[in-house]
Every structure is written in structure tokens, then in C-alpha cells.
Amino acid sequence: MRTRSGRRVGHGLAAELESRVVELRHLDDTVSSAELSPIIGKELMEAESLVRCASFTEAVGKRLFTAVGELSQLAGWVAGDAGRYRQAQRLYLSGVAAAEEAGDRMLGAQLLSSLSYQIANVGNPADAALLARTAVQGAPEATPVVRALLLERLAWASAKAGDAETTWTVLDAVDDSYERRGADEPEWVYWLDRAEIDIMAGRCLIELGRPREAEPLLSAAIACYPPEHAREVALYRSWLAESYARAGELDAAREVLDGARRYGAEMPSARSDTRFEAVERLLSGLDYRH
Template sequence: MKWLVSASPMLVQTHSGRRVGSSLATELESRVVELRHLDDTVSSEELSPVISKELAETESLVRTASFTEPVGRRLFTAVGELSQLAGWVASDAGQYRQAQNFYLSGVAAANEAQDRVLGAQLLSSLSYQIANVGNPADAALLARTAVQGAQEATPVVRTLLLERVAWASAKTGDAEATWRVLDQVDDSYEQRGSVEPEWVYWLNRAEIDVMAGRCMIELGKPQEAEPLLSAAIATYPPEHAREVALYRSWLAESYARAGDFDAAREALEQARSYGSEMPSVRSNTRFEVVERLLSC
């Protein structure tokens, strides 16, 4: 594949001198977008080493190259975005400590870029990981901190940050806070316009409904979650196999917790089929959760 064999913009730069201009920043920004979209259809096992290598090359460049202040902000922004992507992919692969390190180093880069919103996205991403594999109360505090630190966030970015608060709240069992924040999620998304960071391209109504459904399952309302999940899953193309596998696993859990075990087994089988096309530790963990419910 092209993205595995093509030379990164940073590697090309190291062969051509240490003065960095706006053209390299533009190339790097395009490369980050390319890698981010590849995460939709390429497994973390394949993509993680590519992103980690390019992140290391970019970090080396910003430490040793010379550039103007405006170019520097763009370069550090790219480092922050690459760090978020590296952390996300590492977390999907079950490499949680490495993911945390990527997220926190990304916050430092975002600070250098004077991009508080990007810094909030990185902290929010870390909170999501902690909610899933750590202490949900710590995750909720970190997610709320990210929201407070990004007062200038655009509507869709604020939607994303609030979703992480809702999920952490659900994981703590705080139903009142979860429903309140999910209302804020809807309100924020309705205010969306045409100007948003590229890194929220994937957040749409279906994703919002999936998160709402997941929160409902966590808070003991599986029957209310099922229609939201079913409708959202129907919008995903099959090549987005990891997301389809994950979301079908939640659909299977909604059936299992509602007592419809035949439907749960069928949904789990479908989830496993998609999961085999794009392996993920996150997916495998979800399958185990549903299997335990079905074996009780």
C-alpha cells in the first residue's frame, strides 16, 4: 500500500536541510489527514507502527529544525494531532500505557502550538481510555476538565468533548449527570456550522446515537438502546469493519440484557464476522463481555 512505502514529509526534509517552511507544514498537515482517515479501514496492528514512526520523525524535526513562529505553530499542531492518533490506535491495540504517553506528549505539543482546543481533545481522549479500562470517576473529572479548558471549541468539537463526559458519567453510574450531558450533546450538535477542525469529520448523528445507546445500556435501559443502535449501524459501510463490529457488540449486549438471547447470539456472530476483517483488542474485549452475559 502507498502509505506503507511512501517516504514521509519529515524523512524527505532531513535529506534537504534544516530550514522548514510553510510548504513542509502543508505536506505534514495533509499526511496527518491521510493517516487519520486510514484508521477507518486499516487495523491498528498495521497502522500503529506507521503512525509511531512518523510521529517520532516529526518530533525530531521540530526539536532540531529552524522555522518561523507561524510555521512552528502549525508543526506543533501536527505533532499534537499525530500524538492523538497514535494514542487512539495504541489504545485500540490494548497498549494503554503507551497510549497515555502519546496523549500527554500531545498535550505538550498543543501547548507549544497555543491550541487549547487540541489539548482538550487529547485530554478527552485519555479520559475515554480511563473510563474504559481504569477508574471512571477519574475519567469523568478529566473529561469535564477538557470541556472547561476549551471554551472556544466549535459546536462539533464541544459535542465530542461532552460525549466523553457522558460516557464517563454513565460508567460511574451517575444517571442524572449522563442524561443532562447527553441533552447538551444534542444541543451542541444542532448548532454545528461549516467551520470545524478536520479531526471531527467522523462525528455525525449516527455516532451520537451509538454513544447514547451505550450509555443507556450502562444505566440499565437496554431496550431503549436497541432502536438507536440498530438504526445507526445500518448507516455504516462494511469497510468500516471495526466500528461495525464494536457497535454490533453493543447491540448484542442490549439484546442480552433485555433477555432476548437468540437475538444477542445472532448479533454477536455478526459482530465477530466483521471483527475478523479488522482485528482489534477493543472488539475482542467487547465480544468477551457479551459472551459472559450469554453464559450466565
């Protein structure tokens, strides 16, 4: 930890910052990126100023840099959700540097895998798969749920790259890791549960040409989501609509997509809009062929 001058910061302020990060992370479930992004940006700027200018012990510094890394991941996530991909990449990579300063390899892996997920969706899936694998290998001490998250993103990048064998192998490893979960997990994986894992498996099935197998997984998982999580419901219903469309059930696909759009209107997101457009193009192409 580098030596700093300036006002002395103790564990009390570190704890306040940690609590604020948790609060903001949970707000992301129900508040749009457009509303949340400037709030997170301000908190991150203040936290970065703190670690640059204040003085603190090594133990306090570890907590502060960890909070900066977590805020960077959250800021990158909401930037990407708003379609600001270059900004999101910069935030993820600056977060990796903070995680390294804190000696938190799991958090560094989470940041890299978040970037890989973005690249899989809007860039080169082969690059995303390489980055996702690097994230998995870079955190051998990852707890079971963290490892499941890192592996999920590798599975998705592999599916987007058309690598079916790796996708299925990694999804099996996700299940195995998640089954070993215990109480000792970082707070930032609170949201990864069986429904989320089934959603990802369903998405991979669609991507690799098995839409009929995806539908029951997606339908059951979506039923678990509270309606106030409107962005996730919108996104996941868009995948359900795609599963119906690719299985030739076009009326069902349109009905589900209409519902997804209604949820999307409640919590706007560039990710949702991109998905709606993709499914609409798919349906239009299928209509033309029919």
C-alpha cells in the same frame, strides 16, 4: 515559541505534514491498528525530530506543533485499540504538551478527553469523568462539533461511573451543540455525525439499565455504517448484542454477536475482542440463570 537552530522549515513542509496526518487519520477507518501503528509511529518520530532540530517562524511552528499533537492523538488511539494502554497514555500526554506549544486549546482538550475515554473503559470511571470535565472546561472556545465530542466523552465516563443525572444532562448538551454545527470545524472531528451520537446515547442507556431504549438507536445507527468500517461495525454490533441480552432476547443477542465477530475478524482490535468477551460472559451468566 522557542528559538531553534538547524535547517529552515517553511509553510510548504508544514502543509505536507498536515496532509499526511489527514491521510493517516482516514486510513484508521479501514486499516487495523496492527498495520497502521508502526506507520503512525514513524511519522510522529520524524515530526518530533523536526520540531526539535529545525528552525522556523512562529507561524510555521504553530502548524508543526499542531501536527505533532494530532499525530500523538492518533498514535495514542491506535495504541489503545491494540491494548497498549500505558503507551497510549504517554502519547496522549506528550500530545497535550505539543498542543500547548501550538496554543491550540481545542486540540489539547481532544487529547485529554481521548485519555479520559480510555480510562473510562479500562480504569476508574470517576477519574475519567473528572478528566473529561477538565477537557470540556479547558476549551471554552471549542467549535460546536468539538464541544459535542468532548461532552460525549464526559457522558460516557459519567454513565460508567453510574451517574445517571449527569449523563442525561450532558447527552442533551451534546445534541444542542451538534445542532449548532457549521463549516468552521477542525478536520479531526470529520467522523462525528448523528449516527455516532446515537451510538453513544445507546451505549449510555445500556450502561444505566435501559437496554430496550438503546436497541432502536443502535440498530438505526449501525445500518448507516459502510461494511469496510469493520472495526466500528463490530464494536457497535457488540453493544446491540448486549442490549438484546440485557432485555432477555438471548437468541437475538447471539445472532448479532456472531455477526460482530465476523466483522471483528476482518479488522482485529483489542477493543473488539474485549467487547466480545464481555457480551459472551453476560450471555453465559444469563444462560446459567435460565
